[in-house]
Amino acid sequence: MSRKSSDASAALRQKSSSVLAALLCILIGLLVGLIALFIINPEHAWSQGFLRIIQGGFYDFPYGVGKTFTNSAPLIMTGLSVAFAFKTGLFNIGAAGQYTLGAFGGLYCALILNLPWYVCLLASALFGAVWGAIPGIFKAYLNINEVITSIMFNWIGLYMVNEIIYARGTGAMYDANNTRTWKVADRSPQSLIPSCGLSDLFHTPSTTIAIFLAIAAAILVWVILEKTTFGYELKAVGLNKNAARYAGINEKKNIILSMTIAGALAGFGAGLLYLSAGAEWNPLNTTSLPAMGFNGIATALLAASNPIGTIFSSVFISHITVGGSFLPTKYFPTEIADLISGIIIYLCAFAMLFRGVIAKKLHVDKNTPDANAEPAVKTKKEGK
């Protein structure tokens, strides 16, 4: 076997086992959802339950599909945010907080400053970036686990944004009649992301070019990670912080940059939703962080942190979530879709295991890779 082809086949094997592992996670997740549907209401479980989830947006075409795209755009971004940090060995559980700040930044520029949409989007990214940088700084300079910092700052961010927007009912961005922020379309139409006819096509005002912007971002992230020296550095830091330092890479700078970019991606995602007339912020909801941030973890894991894969996993998760929203509420709670994505992340947590098993099954190996190979050496994970 020539060297080139063995390289390609190894990469292919890795890719295909990743995809199969992801499909397996999805399959089991759907199965659990199906079982739950049957337990709740066996009579309607199949046709009005499971099939609607599977059909997703297509149940109500084209409106539903438009909705899927609307939701996919921010989800791709939070997924990218988590995936990007993963590549540098960081677990960005703070995407939810960065998303919150991003929503605030975008809405502030739109509702108060009435700036054009692209400036608002940049503001979203900027606010998210700041919120992402903080755990990065804590990690780099004080070696505090980014998971803990991110969790704390998720809540700090939520309370802070709510406080500023609500301001005891007097906030300039707050529409007391709807208990939400003002609609961007009413207050500042130039801050809306253009739809280029997509909203007419899908009969939904919130379908804009946001989905294409998200896809472009995914491709950009892929290029950065795979083709550039910056990506080489980031991944080296992620795979082995000490070796990266030994090689003269400034690992502190890379950790902070990685978290900052991850934050920017998540914040940008919030901008894509809130500036697409997709939703308004409700500052009275002080008890839960935006689910978009946590669903990003699911899509990143499902895609094995591959930026391009994140597009597909995000569209899929949106698809079943929209499907869930079409469930007849008299028979089923719409949270069945959340249940399914929860199960999928849970399975993804040990997807590595699946991947290994599948890789073995794919190649009941003919060629042992290295005659003098030793049992793999485990590197110790950095503690808190």
Place this chain on the structure above:
Amino acid sequence: MAEDFVIEMLHITKEFPGIKANDDVTLQLRRGEVHALLGENGAGKSTLMSVLFGLYQPEQGVIKKNGKEVNIKDPNVANDLGIGMVHQHFKLVECFSVLDNIMLGVEPCKAGFLQKEVARKKVVELSEKYGLRVDPDALISDISVGMQQRVEILKMLYRDNEILIFDEPTAVLTPQEIDELMEIMRGFKKEGKSILFITHKLNEIMAVADRCTVLRKGKGIGTVDIANTTKEELSRMMVGRDVQFAVEKAPTKPGDVVLSVRDMTVPSHVHKKNAVRGVSFDVRGGEIVCLAGIEGNGQTELVYGLTGLDKVTQGTITLDGKDITHASIRQRSKDGMSHIPEDRHKYGLVLDYSLENNMVLQRYWEPKFQKGGFIDKAAVREYSDRLIRQYDVRSGQGSMTIARSMSGGNQQKAIIAREIDKDPKLLVAVQPTRGLDVGAIEYIHKQIVAERDSGKAVLLVSLELDEVMNLSDRILVMYEGEIVGEFDPKTTTVQELGLYMAGAKKQGKEAQ
């Protein structure tokens, strides 16, 4: 009459994915003997002992105690059979006291509540009986390595073990401490305890063992009586061919000073004091200067300070006339410093990167390997392929091989290729042969000598006194963060070095 074997391991086979760690190995331990188990790194000694200790289950073979077959399915069973083990890497909980560590697993209890006083009494008795002085209430993190080893030995005695396994116990000790340990072993022998002593050091076997079983590449080569054998015979059995103990090298021709360190101080991460205290030395072109000492006397920190991995709080470092005391790691690399790190997995390689990506670890940013921030994969591949050919780095898929899947020897060869090919002025090599087999060690020694002969300055840090004596042109001994002596390997002895390494002697400051 059958011989009085206390433990017999017959035809043991233990496989790991892709490797037979033990292949039909037989070992028979007589009652009251010191039995050495000799083999190179990776020969399967530790695996065999882990099987005996119940940490691994063998695929084939039986273990007999006093002639009766036993099934040792976990360390508890081994303990019940009276088998105890001092592991190479101590198994001690750092934030527990000595007493807690000794009794862990066999705690005296009343209804689940600890009876520490009962344990304390027994520990004090044992430590007096065998002269193993320890403070039961000290935390493990506060006591020396030699003391920690005593705790490990007490753990075995506390469990009334009759069969004591020592896994490479001398690696962390000074020559004098090694003598003490040998004495303790002889004491155990007198008490009727049987000892299995794992090592790759021939001198120690000749000094203390009664018999020796030799392993090579997982296979049992044979068992010999020490009284009827020689070091050469043992080493032939271990390696499978004649081994040159001495490294061939021409006399040194030192040139100009390349590295000059003055009054360098580096703080410690373990304790509050400084790990390196005002150290000064020079390394000239064309000479190998060796830094000897017991592990943990500041050598690691000295190298960190020198290479920029740690900050130097005082003093200066000059490389080829340029002050690099506060230069970044990358700047030092550009200025001609190469560094073969102590821990190749922690520092030397990104194990999950391909070999080619590892080959350009410090150089990916050079214009040769990138254009406008985009990596030139073809150039990287070409460079990596050349190094692989030139330095004979073997791997499954050449440049594309993931570093993790390579053998330790080839990983180290890759690092050495990378570091030497940078054409440095100064090569800092820290324990470059640790954990490698004799073939790889010989290769690496040759490369280091070749660097010296081409006029490079070499600073070698080693814990192996044999390596120090064989390779160096000049020896500096470090003790508690200071350089306490300078020696010519031709005129000094290992015993002499040992006294300095243990802090028993110290040359005047002027001596260097």
Place this chain on the structure above:
Amino acid sequence: MLLLIKYTLLYGIVLMLVALGGMFSEHSGVINIALEGIMVIGGLGGVLAVAVMPNSLPPFVIVTVSILVAALSGMVFSLLLAFASIHLKADQTIGGTALNMLATAIAIILAKNFNGSTSSKINYTNNAFLFKIGDLELSVFVPLGIVLLVISYIVMYKTRFGLRLRACGEHPQAADSVGINVYKMRYSGVLISGVLGGIGGLAYIIPSVQTWNFEVGVAGTGFLALAVMIFGQWKPVHIFGAAMFFAVFKSLANIADATILSQLGWSSNIYNMMPFIASMIILAFTSKNSMAPKAEGIPYDKGSR
């Protein structure tokens, strides 16, 4: 003032219980980010138990049964974390995150199903859980919490189990080499955290109101308990102190508008934020010598040593 003490005690005990749970899990070597989810499931189990039991039953029975159900639900749910992170060697943080998401989804589905409607609010009566000392109205969870704190301390430092548990979190290879079953100890640690977290969830929901909407879960209390555990440096008595300290802020948030504090013009958002900021500050100052169990977060593999 009385109100402040009441809220502080009620909420502090909740934080303490859950943080103690986290402590057991982490000392065994498993990072437990799923505390939030465990609280939700435990709370749901306990509340459902209260809701189905007829009011005519003696209060003692209602209290005991519901607490047991809460503990059991929390434990069963934590089994998912234990299984993933111990047997399947999954990433513990990711597993925990997934469980938090699952918990809310499961709770809403079950609550809606229980109601047979689209509402995830469950109504119950809580007077069995409350008692009065003078004018101070407290819940049974306060004395129960104190008892569990004492027991936790004794178990952790005075028993064989505690010594072995801590060994597994610090140096599992060492524990294994002296014949301690690391997997079993880690399961125990996680399951205990499930029990305490489950009880904590019930203790959070029950005393203050008579109806609970499971869409809000437990509003981040589980995460705050995680902060309490870190703030308390993984030690029971410190955790008690940290829990009470954090609870003061939360109580201020509850009563801010009704008292003299309202003149400060701070809204509940600001009080709610404070514990999180406080724990970040403490973390920043103690980061250099963290007392975190050394081996936490690293799956134990018998093969690698």
